[in-house]
Amino acid sequence: MSIVPIRLFGDPVLRTPADEVKTFDKEFRKLVRNLTDTMLDEGGAGLAAPQLGVGLRVFAFDVDDVIGHLANPVLEFPDEEEQDGPEGCLSIPGLYFDTVRRQNVIAKGYNEYGDPMQIVGTGLMARCLQHETDHLDGILFLDRLDPERRKAAMKEIRSAEWYNDDVKVKISPHDNKGVFFKK
Template identity: 80%
Template sequence: MTVQEIRLFGDPVLRTPADPVVDFDKQLRKLVKNLIDTMLDEGGAGLAAPQIGVGLRVFSFDVDDVVGHLVNPVLEFPDEEEQDGPEGCLSIPGLYYDTVRRQNVIAKGHNEFGDPMQIVGTGLMSRCIQHETDHLDGVLFLDRLDPETRKKAMKDIRAADWYDDGIQIKVSPHDSRGRFI
C-alpha cells in the first residue's frame, strides 16, 4: 500500500489549477495507485491528485462499491436538475455542509493507459465527480456554499485542531451557487 499525506485546507496546491496529463506512463499508473490506496485508507468517496501534492488532472473515486479513476476529466450536464445535501472533503477533515451540485453528470476522460472512458453519474457519483473535478480546477466545495454557510465553515475551520493559522487563506471570488462548472 502506498498511502500518501493529504494536503489540508490552506495549502496553496489546493488552489492551483492542475495540468493536463500528457504522459500515460508508469509514473501515472503509480499516481493512480497512490490515489486509490490513500482514498481507501482514509475512507473517502474521492481523492484528487492535488490533494496529495501532485498538480495533474487525475482523481480516484469509491462510490457504491465502484472504485476507479479518471484522467483529464471533462464534464457535461445532460439536464438542469440539482441536488442539495451534505458534502465534506478529506482536505477539510470532519466538516460537512449542504452543497448544491448537479444531480446528473457525464464525465469523459481517460484511464491510466490513455484509453478513452466515460462515467455517467447520478446522485452521489455525480457529486463526487464534480467535487473532484473542482479540485483539479483549484476550487474547493467551500466556494460553492452560500455566503452565510461559508462564513460558518470558515469559523469552524479556524477552530479545527488540524488548522494551521500560519497559512494564508484566499476565498474564491466566484459565484458560490455552483454555476461555473
C-alpha cells in the same frame, strides 16, 4: 500499498489549477495507485492529485462500491436538476456542509493507460465527480457554498484542531457558481 499524506485546507496547491495529463506511463499509473490506496485508507469517496501535492488532472473515486479513476475529466450536464446535501473533503477533515450540486453528470476522460472512458453519475456519484473535478481546477467545495453557509463553514474550520492559523487562506478567484448553477 502506498499511502501519501493529504494536503490540508490552506495549502496553496489546493488553489492551483492542475495540468493536463499528457503521459500515461508507469509513473502515472503509480500516481493512480497512490491516489486509490490513500483514498481507501482514509475512507473517502474521492481524492484528486492536487490533494497529494501533484498538479495533474486525475482523481480516484469510491462510490457505491464502484472504485475507479479518471484523468483529464470534462463534465457534461444532461439536465438542470440539482441536489442539496452534505459534502465533505479529505483536505477539510471531519467537517461536512450542505452543498448544492447538479444531480446528474456525464464525465468523459481517460483511464491510467490513456484509453477514453465515460462515467454517468447520479446522486452521490455525480457529487463526487463534480467535487473532484473542482479540485483539478483549484476550486474547493467551500467556494460553492452560499455566503451564509460559507461563513458558518469557515467558523467551524477555524476551530478544527488541524487548522493552521499561520496559513493565509484566500477565497477562490473562480466564480463560485461556475458551470454547475443557473445564472
